[in-house]
Amino acid sequence: MIKQRIEAYGRLMRVHRPIGTYLVLWPSLWALWIAGDGHPDGLILLVFVLGAFLMRSAGCVINDFADRSVDPHVTRTKSRPLATGEVSPKEALILFALLCLTAFLLVLLMNQLTIILSFVAVLLATVYPFMKRYTHWPQVFLGAAFGWSIPMAFAAQTNAVPVEAWILFVANLCWVVAYDTMYAMADRDDDLRIGIKSTAVLFGKYDRPIIGLFQTSFIALMIFAGLSFDLGAVFYLGLIAVLGLMVYHQYLIRRRKHTECIAAFLHNNFVGLVVFAAIVLDFSF
Secondary structure: OHHHHHHHHHHHOOOOOOHHHHHHHHHHHHHHHHHOOOOOOHHHHHHHHHHHHHHHHHHHHHHHHHOOOOHHHOOOOOOOHHHHOOOOHHHHHHHHHHHHHHHHHHHOOOOHHHHHHHHHHHHHHHHHHHHOOOOOOHHHHHHHHHHOHHHHHHHHHHOOOOHHHHHHHHHHHHHHHHHHHHHHHOOHHHHHHHOOOOHHHHHHHHHHHHHHHHHHHHHHHHHHHHHHOOOOHHHHHHHHHHHHHHHHHHHHOOOOOHHHHHHHHHHOHHHHHHHHHHHHHHHHO
16 A cells, blocks of 8 residues: 555656656756866756656646646546546645645755745745746746746855856756647647647747747847857757757657657757766866
């Protein structure tokens, strides 16, 4: 019985699907390496890696809590623990609070500015799941939640958040809107039927070109960030590779099929990895 409960909580936290943790972690690592001139503090790095897992897990829990009456009607989500009744709404809220509390205890190891910024992180993680009922732009709120680790990383490493860090933040936001719109394309028919809002619903038949616009904006802003942080040639070679990956993502979603849109979304993990590798290598030469 206990094993079944733990397994259900694990599925609620999406432990079996770590892609979300990776997508939260990559911008954290970009920022930590840049803020630390290629040598981030070991304790800070550990806190941010653990924090990425905890806050992504908390985000999944509160997202399923918000969607508990919707998920049973969506093909992809009808087997989630809250949708099936394996986990109660009260249990989900307790788990969410415990995850946030654990993350906050880790943040207490950081400086005051980072602690202050962490309250915004919790607010964004809590608010995002409910936005799909009020706006067609919930992906922007997700982008802000996923990217808030960028100013936090600079604050933790340098006790300041320079203007250049916000360029990186906005670049990451554009990337998140692009890949989460791909993800939303997979659920568009269900979302239209039950009245859930998303950028995929809003963009309609113009989804691919608008995703392309956000992808292009990401590349442009990352170039601007590279210039602002005085990064070298290796970083820009990495961005050329990223451009190739994004062209491939456009190819994957060309037919707007469910499995191909999900595949394109998952493949964005390599975008984060390539950017991180480019930053690390750039500081190594």
